[in-house]
Amino acid sequence: MAQKIVLVTGGTGLVGKAIETVSQTQQYQQFNKYRFIFLSSKDCNLTDYIATDNYFDKTRPSYVIHLAANVGGLFKNMNSKVQMFEDNMMINMNILKCCHKYNVEKVVSCLSTCIFPDKTTYPINEEMLHNGPPHTSNDAYEYAKRMIEVQSKAYNEQYGNKFVCVIPTNIYGPYDNFHLQDGHVIPSLIHKCYLAKKTNQPFIVSGTGNPLRQFIYSDDLARLMLWALENYDGSESIILSVNENDEVSIGDVAREIAHNFDYEEHLVFDTTKPDGQYRKTADNSKLRKLYGEYTFVDIKDGIKLSVDWFIKNYDVCRK
Numbered sequence: 001m002a003q004k005i006v007l008v009t010g011g012t013g014l015v016g017k018a019i020e021t022v023s024q025t026q027q028y029q030q031f032n033k034y035r036f037i038f039l040s041s042k043d044c045n046l047t048d049y050i051a052t053d054n055y056f057d058k059t060r061p062s063y064v065i066h067l068a069a070n071v072g073g074l075f076k077n078m079n080s081k082v083q084m085f086e087d088n089m090m091i092n093m094n095i096l097k098c099c100h101k102y103n104v105e106k107v108v109s110c111l112s113t114c115i116f117p118d119k120t121t122y123p124i125n126e127e128m129l130h131n132g133p134p135h136t137s138n139d140a141y142e143y144a145k146r147m148i149e150v151q152s153k154a155y156n157e158q159y160g161n162k163f164v165c166v167i168p169t170n171i172y173g174p175y176d177n178f179h180l181q182d183g184h185v186i187p188s189l190i191h192k193c194y195l196a197k198k199t200n201q202p203f204i205v206s207g208t209g210n211p212l213r214q215f216i217y218s219d220d221l222a223r224l225m226l227w228a229l230e231n232y233d234g235s236e237s238i239i240l241s242v243n244e245n246d247e248v249s250i251g252d253v254a255r256e257i258a259h260n261f262d263y264e265e266h267l268v269f270d271t272t273k274p275d276g277q278y279r280k281t282a283d284n285s286k287l288r289k290l291y292g293e294y295t296f297v298d299i300k301d302g303i304k305l306s307v308d309w310f311i312k313n314y315d316v317c318r319k
């Protein structure tokens, strides 16, 4: 049987690298079913339609896992709204247009629980995505992301394509962006604690540490995205998240990071800083119904793996 090509856009990022790791496990190697291509922006600038079309013509993928996005922290989202909107709209538009043109059998695109309405009820579920405007601080990015679902459904309805979307919660793991401002909470706190210890300063965490979040380890998300590629055909999106009772506080995350650096006594919460939203619970019951019970990497183990990776790759990682 001919090998099917799986093109992973954003193949050099946090999730792309996890898919690379998981694709090398026995489960995906034993039948030699797939050949994975991990696309970097250096291989093809996906904001450029001609370049994207040429790349699809050259590689002819059967499946696409679409991860590529211009992503950033709050600062970038607030101050580069035009780029966040236009880059993401163009990337998604070009990818889905080419997937249709080159008869890609299935596309799994990545949304995010952070693009849900600002004012909503919790837990959030798949049906609530378009029920109100996102928070104004990153609305340009969030609207652009929401449009992947709109565009995917339009292709499915009009042309019978199989374009599905998955919605992960906060992701962390090796190959993350450990930038102090632009990184997400776990990688930026890992970097902060590393520097605090190195310079013998307190490890200061903004806020009370009370807000709760669901974190998914990147390899778990990669396994679930590959499961979705093979098994999930719904036109409605599906939330990929740990269970509701696996929410952890930012304080516990910070304590665990400090513990891994053996720096717990120097952890300080700066309660003069705002906390942000108290919780953003996502409901993963659709996943549990379709997949069954999935055993997620425990947050303590995931943080240890991430801290170890960061220390080992300090000179070369994104930070």
Ligand SMILES: NC(=O)c1ccc[n+]([C@@H]2O[C@H](COP(=O)([O-])OP(=O)(O)OC[C@H]3O[C@@H](n4cnc5c(N)ncnc54)[C@H](OP(=O)(O)O)[C@@H]3O)[C@@H](O)[C@H]2O)c1
Residues within 6 Å of the ligand: 009, 010, 011, 012, 013, 014, 015, 016, 039, 040, 041, 042, 044, 045, 046, 047, 066, 067, 068, 069, 070, 071, 091, 110, 111, 112, 113, 168, 169, 170, 171, 172, 175, 176, 177, 184
């Ligand atoms: N991280 C999270 O907590 C989180 C949570 C929910 C959802 N998500 C979603 O998950 C997906 C993957 O996120 P991630 O954290 O893995 O992102 P990431 O680490 O920041 O990686 C972004 C990827 O996109 C590629 N890219 C950016 N602009 C491109 C362009 N113009 N052309 C081609 N490739 C381009 C980058 O390629 P180069 O590195 O080669 O430039 C990189 O591989 C994204 O869609 C994101 O919205 C992330």
